[in-house]
Amino acid sequence: METQAEQDNILRGGQFLIKETACEDIFTPEDFSEEQKMMRDTVKDFIDREVWPNKEKFEKKDYAFTEEIMRKAGELGLLSIAVPEELGGMGMGFVSTMLVCDYISGATGSLATAFGAHTGIGTMPILLYGTEEQKKKYVPRLASGEWFGSYCLTEPGAGSDANSGKTKAVLSEDGKHYLISGQKMWISNAGFCNLMIVFARIEDDKYITGFIVEYDPDNGITLGEEEHKLGIRASSTRQVFFNDTKVPVENVLSERGDGFKIAMNALNIGRIKLAAACLDAQRRVITNSVKYANERVQFKTPIAQFGAIKSKLAEMAATMYAGESASYRAAKNIEDRIAIRQSQGNTHQEAELKGVEEYAIECSILKVAVSEDIQHCTDEGIQIFGGMGFSEDTPMEAAWRDARISRIYEGTNEINRMLTVGMLVKKAMKGHVDLLTPAKNVADELMGIPSFDTPDYSQLFSEEKEMIGKLKKVFLMVAGSAVQKYGPALEEHQQLLMAAADILIEIYMAESVILRTEKLAKRDGEDKADTQIAMARLYLYNAVDIITQKGKEGIASFAEGDEQRMMLMGLKRFTKYTNLPNVVALREKIADKVIAENEYCF
Template sequence: METIKKELLRGGQFLVKETNCEDVFTPEDFSEEQIMMKEAVKEFNEREIIAHRERFESKDYKLTEEVMKKAGELGFLGVAVPEEYGGMGMGFVSTMLTCEYISSGNGSLSTAFGAHTGIGTMPITLYGTVEQKQKYVSKLATGEWMGAYCLTEPGAGSDANSGKTAAVLSADEKTYTINGQKMWISNAGFCDLMIVFARIEDDKNITGFIVEYDREKPNGIVLGEEEHKLGIRASSTRQVFFNDTVIPAENMLSVRGGGFKIAVNALNVGRIKLAAACIDSQRRITETALKYATERKQFKTSIADFGAIKGKLAEMATNVYAGESASYRAAKDIEDRIALRLEEGNSHSEAELKGVEEYAIECSILKVTVSEDVQACADEGIQIFGGMGFSEETPMEAAWRDARISRIYEGTNEINRMLSVGMLVKKAMKGHVDLLGPATAVAEELMGIPSFDTPDYSELFAEEKEMIAKLKKVFLMVAGSAIQKFGPELDKHQQLLMAAANILNEVYMAESTLLRVEKNTNRYGKDAQEGQIAMAQLYLYNAVEIINKNGKEGIISFAEGDEQRMLLMGLKRFTKYVKYPNVIGLRNLIAEKLKAENKYCF
């Protein structure tokens, strides 16, 4: 196994430590095997998914099941599954790649794929006994069986641990009887196995169970009608009722009361995979909008030549690039952390669990940011198409509808924003991330006299790197002051937490984008990266504006008088450019690159 030579930061440490661009993984670093996998999945997507867009949009649930079976036959459902259980045993980056390129053809198939490979298969792979893995995982990895995940209930959504579904152990301790109701269950209409969460007696935490579902012998399982949804129309989504459903006691997953931990860890993986699932969707929307804008003429001019349209296309492409940069940075960190744990003697399951858990903050950041970017991208796609974008004849309205669920999946974006900051504070309390030292240093800097020397920014990316360092200080300043004021009561101030999370999100995304561009500029030269440099500068400019707004909102919500004045002066100091970039010039440069290639070319 390859030994990890780079300095591998812990989750959340990006905020307080500088990252060397050479230590960051970028899509330009894909191996030949990964590029072959990407091309195979893209070809499958074009042939089996995109070619049948109308059937998916007309709620052809059977088609979703058929395509999933074909994906299983080609091995795409088992990329992350160890070889001894019928999978490919590939690394985390390869699983992200597969997820990205199989998900962009249609939201219904993307949902079915995510539900099956992630929350349907993964809990058994990571938490199951050897017997459970041997019995079930190979069937799921090959697509012989389809999986579903039954967590949400009418009264238990974001508060998943409050579910009322009950599991009662028989007197002879050989079986459990499950009774309860689950809702919004993806793949319910064609699954063969369900991961079901239920409470035993008055346990504090829920427990996970493996429940087989045979349509001919339903064992007390009753499915509701298919839900009719805004988007993901061919994704089978039903309520599931358990009426005295009897399962063997050995079908308990992990330990009694361990279900909430399973759910949380499954969501961590689901969040970064959801980000991956949105990337190629954005890329395709951007390309489709670009090609339409090039062909569409108004006032005897291609609308792609209008400044208003150029601005939209440039922002769409920039967000694709940023999302891709940050997602694969985090994915490789997870993969490397898993490798380190395997070197230390951890089992495959333990290494995977701890590897992903380490970067739970980054997973939440990516889930929020990329899901909102894909929605914005689809919205602008409709706008570029004009009236045609509102018609079902073009793919834009379906892309917009499908994108909308991504802000709700895997924990709403509001929940994830509060989680990311909360998890960072907990890591600091455990000593895993030193927030106190840097926050104290920022507080002392605010009390000191600022330097009026003009810095030397002659080196490429010098001002951008300095700006990102200052943006990190904004988070430390705002969050540090808020923690000092509210202490353990901070979690009750949700709007303040969300403002802090917006700052954290933009820092990670802007830094990831710049690090990728710096690495590739070193590798390929400045001229070859002209468009990418413009995107890094544009994304950073937008990030500064977002951070300025959220920093100000946070500060004036809890500080008054001299403290407020000092913090606002600090915010101004930490978000001020020495030389502002020509934002419109950057957008035009990016748009011209797109027009010249007539495709997303970054």
């Protein structure tokens, strides 16, 4: 059981903004247990053996092959990592589930989507909201890969506004069944699923209700043709039509009207898992780019030696390293919060639900940041390959197409940006995160005289950590003033919210990579961590630039006159380096390392 002191070191969701975190208090990939490393290597071997050599099958829309690979994953136990042992699973912690999601997703987005839809939104709603009877009946089959699951939420008129669905559920005259009628679209795994989590509205209820529906074409269920998509081509994606589909009343998931709650909490889990599912794709894109750059000779020189190519490789590596750092930091926070709740008497269901819900802000941050990093990474990968990158004969164009969906599903990045700020404000109103006091302190600081003392930057990352603290002040200044000005109407100012969200995102990502690297350097020595130190500094340098731009945008949108001038002066003060890093030298160091190793090697 966690001691109170240990519990106090685990920040609540969103508290990273107002509390300083010690590097010893975060989890990093260097902290993987031997069991987790073995699991990682097992998954990598599976992908390298079964999937990577057959990438062409995925691009040619071989849906049967995707199903075959999923069954093989089930045989290895990879579909059951998060399922408790008593239900036929491995009962592993949240970090381990992230680890498998990370490495199983590297070769193709088609498998990543099938895996995520099945293990996440296809299985987790039953695991977290099902009755004991429902869990015993369905979860073991899903965990083994005997059955596959899908998730039927989206409709032609209900996307981001998930609760606006028109699908109806009518109780039969004998009271034993609900008859479901309606249309669902963009349903992953629809072509080979055995079970569907379906959301429908009973009578004129305010909120939708969740149902467990066994797939049976003779029970009023019709599938549309496979969708022809930009990417994830071998991920089965179809429309599903229900026409008086009979569903036993005992297959209602949770309580009547709980569907919207189920959908939102399933998305919280899906968002952080989506971030994980982008990571190994980035590693492989970087490795393929480095190998090609080392082999491609122009002007009698490998193009890897050209500064323009080095710049790209360095930026790709730095964002990968940061995304990995932040993803596993949040995953361990969730795992620890689940353990705390279980030690306090919560059931596994309650603990996992509340543990993930606690870090919904971080889940949305990661979804946005990592999905955009993989898109940029694949785009640069194509550029490094040049004309060959545009050809189907190389893996880059498929990686670019597969990456594009990640900014759309599990809630668009625009929705997630607005959610991060909205959820943080709600936490503040509930007293879970004290934003008012630090925001007032920042306002007072703006009115005061800045210190002209020469700071002591003799310790590793002392200036960088001071900069992180100043960047937090930028968010508190912008968001605090915006809340004061607009109050509850802030949600109507979407462009301002998105600018504030980008500031918040960069703070979390930059702090995560700094803390991971500080922990690594303390363990192994600064000399051995010199490339990681360079990546952390490069990421922070870019984050400061983004925050400066978004800060100006946000301030200009609501402040005028003296207030605007004062806030812009504050922005300049809070984003100013004492010792500006030599960003070109940082990129050279990072690139030289990956070029020498001929792969992403961190």
